[in-house]
Amino acid sequence: MTEKKSEKNLISEKNLIIKVKNLTKVYNGLKAVDNISFGVEKGEIFAFLGPNGAGKTTTIKMLTTLTKPTEGLVRINDYDSVSQENEVRRSFGIVFQDPSLDDQLTAYENMDFHGILYKVPKDLRQKRIEQLLEFVELWERRNSLVKTFSGGMRRRLEVARGLLHHPQILFLDEPTLGLDPQTRTHIWNYIKKLNQEEKVTIFFTTHYMEEAEKVAQRIAIIDHGKIVAQGLLNELKEQTKTKSLEETFIALTGYEIRDEEVK
Amino acid sequence: MNTVYILWLRQLKRYFRSKSRLIGSLGQPLLFLVALGFGFGPIYQKAAGGSYIKFLTPGIIAMSVLFTAMFSGIEIIWDRQFGFLKETLVAPVSRMEIMIGRTLGGATVAVIQGTVVFLISFLIGFRIKDFLYLPLFFLFMLLIALLFTALGTAIASKMEDMHGFQLIMNFLVMPLFFLSGALFPLQNLPRALTTIVMLNPLSYGVDGLRGALGAGYQFGFSQDFLLLGAATGALLVIGSYLFSKIEL
Numbered sequence: 001m002t003e004k005k006s007e008k009n010l011i012s013e014k015n016l017i018i019k020v021k022n023l024t025k026v027y028n029g030l031k032a033v034d035n036i037s038f039g040v041e042k043g044e045i046f047a048f049l050g051p052n053g054a055g056k057t058t059t060i061k062m063l064t065t066l067t068k069p070t071e072g073l074v075r076i077n078d079y080d081s082v083s084q085e086n087e088v089r090r091s092f093g094i095v096f097q098d099p100s101l102d103d104q105l106t107a108y109e110n111m112d113f114h115g116i117l118y119k120v121p122k123d124l125r126q127k128r129i130e131q132l133l134e135f136v137e138l139w140e141r142r143n144s145l146v147k148t149f150s151g152g153m154r155r156r157l158e159v160a161r162g163l164l165h166h167p168q169i170l171f172l173d174e175p176t177l178g179l180d181p182q183t184r185t186h187i188w189n190y191i192k193k194l195n196q197e198e199k200v201t202i203f204f205t206t207h208y209m210e211e212a213e214k215v216a217q218r219i220a221i222i223d224h225g226k227i228v229a230q231g232l233l234n235e236l237k238e239q240t241k242t243k244s245l246e247e248t249f250i251a252l253t254g255y256e257i258r259d260e261e262v263k
Numbered sequence: 264m265n266t267v268y269i270l271w272l273r274q275l276k277r278y279f280r281s282k283s284r285l286i287g288s289l290g291q292p293l294l295f296l297v298a299l300g301f302g303f304g305p306i307y308q309k310a311a312g313g314s315y316i317k318f319l320t321p322g323i324i325a326m327s328v329l330f331t332a333m334f335s336g337i338e339i340i341w342d343r344q345f346g347f348l349k350e351t352l353v354a355p356v357s358r359m360e361i362m363i364g365r366t367l368g369g370a371t372v373a374v375i376q377g378t379v380v381f382l383i384s385f386l387i388g389f390r391i392k393d394f395l396y397l398p399l400f401f402l403f404m405l406l407i408a409l410l411f412t413a414l415g416t417a418i419a420s421k422m423e424d425m426h427g428f429q430l431i432m433n434f435l436v437m438p439l440f441f442l443s444g445a446l447f448p449l450q451n452l453p454r455a456l457t458t459i460v461m462l463n464p465l466s467y468g469v470d471g472l473r474g475a476l477g478a479g480y481q482f483g484f485s486q487d488f489l490l491l492g493a494a495t496g497a498l499l500v501i502g503s504y505l506f507s508k509i510e511l
Contacts, residue, residue, distance in 0.1 A: 064353055066511050089355035100346035104277045116269040117354040145280075 016075075017042040017169060017201050018063065023072035025058050032058040034225035035072070040218075042168075045195055045202040047216035049209075049249060051258045055225040056205045057097060060173050063203075064094055077168055090118065093162030097173040097205075099154055103147035107138055107157050110146060111164060118165035125164075132160040136190060152183035159190060163200070170194070172204035176211060184208075188215055209246040219245070223253045266356045267364040274335060274368025278375075292327045292380045296320065296387055299446065312448065320384040321472035322445030325407060328377040329465060332408045333436050335369025336415015336502070340425055349511055358507040366412045366502070373408035374401065396475045399484075403471035403491070410464060410495040413502035420505035445469045449481055464494035 018040035025033040033055040040046045050056050061067040063074055065085050074081035077091035101110050108129065115125040133139040136156035146154065155175060162170055172191070176184040192215060194200050206212055212219065213233065220230035229236055229252050233245065240251040278284065300316045307315035342348040351361050381400075418431060442456070443465040449457065460466050471487035474480035480487065 061511065066349065066353055068510075086355040089353060094353060096346060096349055098346045100350045102273065102277075102347045102350075103345070104280050105273070109276070113269055113273065114350070114354075116265050117351065117356055119265070119355075 015041045017077055018203065019075040021073040023062060023074060024070050025062060026070040031225050036227045038220050038227060038230055040201060040203055043199050043201055044217045045215055047212040047219045048203060048205045049212060049219060050222035051253050053258045054222045056222060057173060060171055064092060064171055065089055091167060092169040092171055093167035094171040095158045095162050095175050101146045101154055101157060104145065106143050106145055108142040110157065111161055114161045114164050120165055128164055132163055136160045152179050155179060155187060159187065169201045169203060174205055176206065176208060209249055213245040221249065221252050228252050266360040270361060270364025271368040271371065274365065274372055278372045288327065288331060288376060289379060292323045293383060295323050296384060300387060316387065316389050317478050320389045321476050321478060322469050324377045324380050325445055325465060325469045325472055326440050327380045328373045328404055328407045329411050329440055330436065331376040332369055332373035332411035333415040335372055336412045337419045337428060339416060339419035340422055344425065352511065359503060362503045362506045366409065366416060369412035370405060370408035373412065374404050377404045392477050399475035400472060403468055403475060406491050406495050407468040410498050413498040417498065417502040417505045420509050439463060439465050443469050464491055467491040
């Protein structure tokens with residue numbers, strides 16, 4: 001029932017920048033992701049929620065070509081994630097759940113390194129690095145080694161870096177994990193601004209339901225490797241007769257604590 | 264091409280910025296040169312071997328190239344642990360380019376390290392007669408460096424975390440060094456030991472360095488060059504293959 005209803009919400013197949021069909025990932029006989037299908041429209045902010053170990057990170061890894069699906073299809077920006085790996089990689093930027101900066105390099109060097117890997121021409125690269133470091137308020141610190149940065153500064157730098165090659169999609173895997181409320185607000189402001197001004201499609205995961213409630217336009221909830229609900233925020237609330245996303249989430253995924261699988 | 268360059272440059276920047284690594288990695292060869300060189304020198308001389316410092320120095324240079332190169336290769340584990348590996352693996356570049364850049368970077372660092380030890384050895388009395396063969400000296404250093412950076416990469420591609428690092432140092436790197444003829448001549452050794460030394464690719468590297476620095480070949484230039492070159496080629500292929508198979 002819910003499956004059918006949400007299929008209707010995918011207004012038009014043509015507008016989907018992320019298409020996932022029957023995606024499955026098996027690790028050592030265990031289904032981490034179990035036959036999921038969903039779509040993300042161009043220009044929207046999409047929240048991908050679920051308890052620990054539900055399959056969020058595995059899904060992101062498959063969407064971003066870091067892991068190959070056991071079965072199923074992923075199309076990003078109309079490219080196939082397995083056969084057109086490089087086209088897919090150029091289409092998105094990513095902020096990983098764990099830090100991924102080289103802390104022996106400066107902020108500028110980390111940006112420059114990224115720009116060269118993504119073949120951004122030199123003039124454009126320099127301009128873009130300045131613009132992005134200004135955007136996340138790190139331009140003054142561009143020549144400091146990243147190891148001198150706080151957690152919040154590192155996150156901001158990672159957001160800036162993920163945008164350097166003008167991706168159409170930005171994946172954010174728990175971007176505000178472990179950050180203070182000030183930094184969290186800042187980071188979401190950057191992201192919303194980015195979505196509005198540069199029309200970047202945002203795909204994020206988080207455990208902070210109030211954040212998802214504030215920024216997400218559409219939501220999918222995954223549990224035990226399966227998508228248990230997807231749709232607009234209001235639809236999900238109506239479906240479960242709850243008032244806040246936090247309640248919706250609990251209603252859909254239960255109270256039980258999950259043992260996270262470490263892969 | 265730019266990808267290879269930036270990965271190469273990163274290895275160099277990391278090396279020169281890590282002061283503790285720079286100093287630490289020079290202390291050990293210096294200790295070996297002084298303690299062994301002067302310690303065994305008189306006996307070696309008495310046994311009509313000539314100057315032990317002259318014999319030992321190429322061996323110690325090979326050692327520091329070996330250690331530095333292995334470490335550079337194994338650094339991938341650190342990159343995995345601290346997340347930077349993901350940044351390179353998710354970029355639209357081929358694994359091959361990443362592998363080439365990293366390996367060249369690691370090998371360059373190892374050659375620099377070997378050169379510094381070479382220069383230091385002059386302070387404790389090492390001399391060479393003929394500077395004509397210096398290009399050969401650099402050639403052999405480069406081959407050793409590439410070989411063991413690739414070996415380190417191959418091992419690190421299969422390792423999940425840093426716990427195995429000590430194991431590799433004790434059961435691979437140390438035996439490779441001690442059983443390479445870096446410290447002793449190969450004449451009249453027990454047969455088993457000779458066999459092991461002959462199977463160790465580093466032995467040909469050590470011998471090549473020794474020949475190039477005028478301390479005399481035991482195997483000969485062509486044998487050293489061909490066997491070391493073949494081992495290096497093979498390890499580069501294996502390393503690239505295993506690196507291309509890394510999944511996060």
